[in-house]
Amino acid sequence: MKKLYAGISLFTFLFSSAQKNDISIVLADITEKVKSHYIDKETYKKVDSLFQSELKKGTFKDLNKKDFADLLTQKLRTTIKDEHFFVKYLENYTPEKQMSEKEKEKLNNEHNSLENFGFETVQRLPGNIGYINYKGFASPEASEKTLAATMDFVANTHSLIIDLRENGGGENGMLLLFLSYFFDQKKDLYTTYFRHNQKTVADSTQPKVSGQKYLHKKIYILTSKKTFSAGEAVAYFLQQYKLAEVIGEKTGGAANPVDHFMVQNQYLLLVPAGKITALSTQKNWEHIGVIPDQEVKSEDALKAAHIKILKNIITSETKTELTLPEIKNLIYKLEQ
Incomplete structure (x- = not known):
């Protein structure tokens, strides 16, 4: 041979x-x-x-x-x-041309529903403090009811903690819907320029939402180095409009939106294809990240926010379910 x-x-x-x-x-x-x-x-x-x-x-x-x-x-x-670049091998990928738009939407929604559309935890902390652990933005159509239920749950709290320490971003439409709960009227927030078609799109909050808006109350956003993209946008815009304080670590620094592509029916490719420009600053957080108002290690951010709120309750003499000695005792335990 x-x-x-x-x-x-x-x-x-x-x-x-x-x-x-x-x-x-x-x-x-x-x-x-x-x-x-x-x-x-x-x-x-x-x-x-x-x-x-x-x-x-x-x-x-x-x-x-x-x-x-x-x-x-x-x-x-x-x-x-550019941290937005991403390539993933899809072992059992079914070409999109073989699936209808409704089938693709259904499949995507089923997957996201298994993670409760990104809403990991919603609870009331001692001192009548709302807490939302939000890990990612699914489609607004699929997530709307879960978001409304989440915001209705925290509606009667006097302050709110939004935990974005593990939030890796997601859909722009859901970002705008989520932000709509914190602005009393429609607000033009940013424009997005897309190079491939040279179009610029205006992005605004919605004047009306399904759940109860959270207005004129203290909001604290928890961040980490893993807070990314749309997660960063929540922190950026609520901080810029002085609607929230950011506590934690500087975020990842990925502002530009991506387009999704299939390469050879095997690999998912994400390419940053646009540029966001905030109307309030004429800038964005690309390569910079969102700088916290109070910088602490990410693992200490929730405790730091809870302590800060409890001290504010004492200073402002806000009524809660806790007595003054109970609040002081809780602060003492958290600080240990």
């Missing part, structure tokens, strides 16, 4: 060639998506240079598809310095 390349079997050679070809096609497709959609029209050159260099070095050789996607995400974020 003839040998091929000194001991390399024909199968190994063909598999290696096919794998290399498959990788090259994926990388070329990603480069093209960046070229046509990324907010900076010249960035694709860096992406192309990165991919060509890594191919020559054999960086992607022998990686399984999941590890390949993870490494692409890391390389893109590091090289372009």
Whole structure:
């Protein structure tokens, strides 16, 4: 039997060639998506240079598809310095052209409902303090009832803590709906420019919502380094309009919205495709993050907010279910 390349079997050679070809096609497709959609029209050159260099070095050789996607995400974020880039291998992906819009919406809503549309915990803390642990923004259509129930639950509290320490962002429509609960009237907050079609869209809160709005009360937002994108936007806009204080860590610094693409019916690709401009500042939090009013370690943020509210209750002589000695005792325990 003839040998091929000194001991390399024909199968190994063909598999290696096919794998290399498959990788090259994926990388070329990603480069093209960046070229046509990324907010900076010249960035694709860096992406192309990165991919060509890594191919020559054999960086992607022998990686399984999941590890390949993870490494692409890391390389893109590091090289372009944009944390919104994301690549994920979808093992059992069904091409969207085989699914109707209703089927896709139903599937997405079913998945999000398993996580209660991002609302992890809603409760009343001692001192009549509302607490919402919110981890991500699903579609407003699917989330509206859960959001309304959440806001109705905290409506009678005298102050509110919104925990965004694990919030990785999500849909813009849900961000605007959530923010609508804290503005008494419609508010034009920001514009979004999309490079691929050169359109600018105005983004505003809604004048009316399904649940009870939370107005003219103290709000405290908890943040961490993991607070990202739409999660950061809540902190940014409520802080800018002096509707909330931010307690915790500086956030991730990802303001620009993304477009979703399927690459070779195998990989989900997120590309930052627009630019947000806040009307109040003519800026955004990209690469900067939201700077807390009170900077503490993320694990200490809830305790810090609770203590601050309890001390304010004493100072303002606000009536709660707790007596003054009970409030002081609770502060003492929290500070230990």
